[in-house]
Amino acid sequence: MFKRILFVSGILILGMVIGNFFFSDTLADNQDDNSKHKDAIAYPQNEKGQTYGSALDTPSYEDEPDLIKAYGVDGTIGYVKKEDLDGPEPKTPEEAVRLSNEAKPREIPLYDVDGETIIGKFIVGG
Structure with a gap:
């Protein structure tokens, strides 16, 4: 055994x-x-050197393109600027809490791939 x-x-x-x-x-x-x-992920660049594309497959926030693909309120496909999505940056923890408590939907421009031509609007937090 x-x-x-x-x-x-x-x-x-x-x-x-x-x-x-x-x-x-x-x-x-x-x-x-x-x-x-x-x-x-290598995003293409427009004539101004801004990267653009979808942020869905991006491994981290830092790797997101400058112009992020989005659908406008009327279904138009365009791009929103990364900094517009971020909104105002709080300077203190107290301000961060206040901004969070007062958060409401806000409208930002939807751009063409050139990052200049506004082709619609996008609602953040809506």
């Missing part, structure tokens, strides 16, 4: 070692490829 347990344990350990040898690099490569994919 002991020899049988020892034999089965040896087979299991050997299988784990072989599996680790053959598959560990492949799994690590896949993880590296996935993380590279998230960092590899």
Whole structure:
């Protein structure tokens, strides 16, 4: 009985070692490829050098384009400026609480890809 347990344990350990040898690099490569994919978003630029596109696949806030694709109130597809979406920046924690408590929907311009021509309006927080 002991020899049988020892034999089965040896087979299991050997299988784990072989599996680790053959598959560990492949799994690590896949993880590296996935993380590279998230960092590899290269947005196109307009004539003013502003990046534009969808922010849906952006891995972080810092990586969002300057002009973010949006649908206007009438369904027009355009872009909103990242800084317009952010709104006013609070200077103190108290001001942040006050702005949060007083938050209500606000209208911002919807731009063409040039970042200058206003083609509609977009409601933030509506």
